[in-house]
Amino acid sequence: MELMRSDTTLPCLMEPRLDNFKPTSDPLIQSLLFIRSLAIKLRLSQSCVATAQTYFHTFTINNSHLKYDNLLIAGACLFLSSKTLELTRPIDILCRKFYEERSEIRKILNPRLQVPPLSDSMLAGLKQSILQCEFAVLEALCFNVEIPLPYSFISSFVSNLELNVYQKQDLLKIANNFANDSFRVPIFLYKNAENVAAACLILASRYLSLGLEIAADQETVQAILEIYKSNINI
Structure with missing residues (x-):
């Protein structure tokens, strides 16, 4: 691949686009995009994103992604990485942003879909799901959450x-x-x-x-x- 020309634009993760979510897209790639876009809404750092994405890769290598909701795992990875790097966001806020982000994706995939507002009971259920997925991620990591970054x-x-x-x-x-x-x-x-x-x-x-x-x-x-x-x- 030619990388010598200064007028070439490098692909990078600084500008994730939700319109990359398409029915035929790779669900694992979608999940990596979701981590980045959710992190932006939560004002988390690139180090937090990178750590979460590494958690996600580790989880998917040890578990079939068909058995899990990939976006819930992605959200759990980001929640865990924010705690690891001491940038924790309250789980209520994370879940609200998660629901907002996932709703936007669902509308892109199905423009006719009517997404209901997040009720208190839905929020409680989402929090429980994120926490359960967080524990599953920790098990996949063998509880080793330290990820050296470049x-x-x-x-x-x-x-x-x-x-x-x-x-x-x-x-x-x-x-x-x-x-x-x-x-x-x-x-x-x-x-x-x-x-x-x-x-x-x-x-x-x-x-x-x-x-x-x-x-x-x-x-x-x-x-x-x-x-x-x-x-x-x-």
Whole structure:
């Protein structure tokens, strides 16, 4: 894949679009989009999103997604990651935003659908479902909720480079965009965060034509490139 032209627009997760939800869409990809869009409504960080998406990948590898409501699992993953990173949102607020977001998706999939307002009894049931799914996610994680992320490695590497401030800003932004996109696939289940960070940095360096010498595992580089080659649309 050609990544050397500065006029090429990189796909990234910064602008999720609900209109990507279509009846024929991959339900797992839809769930990753849902995590991101729900996080925006809850004003949660990208680190929280990345952690939740890694939880979701871990859960789906250990469980058939056909047995579960994927969006409930996605919401539970986000709720758990917010607690892990000490950015907890009250479960009532999360459930209200969850219902709002899911209702928008249902209307996109079926424009004639009349979605009722969230009643107190519906809210209580949704809270119970989220908490049950959260426990199922914890079991899939073997209660190990700590997920190393690549962002600190990227920031540390860029800060030590002999580049001007604008080049550093561009490199940091593009490398972080690659890192954001890497959570579309379960790469963090078999590659460590530093490994992924190096791959994102070499790809960003190529994209910006900086010619940096960065030791990166080519399997990881190719795994990230496959996201764009296969047009995984989030």
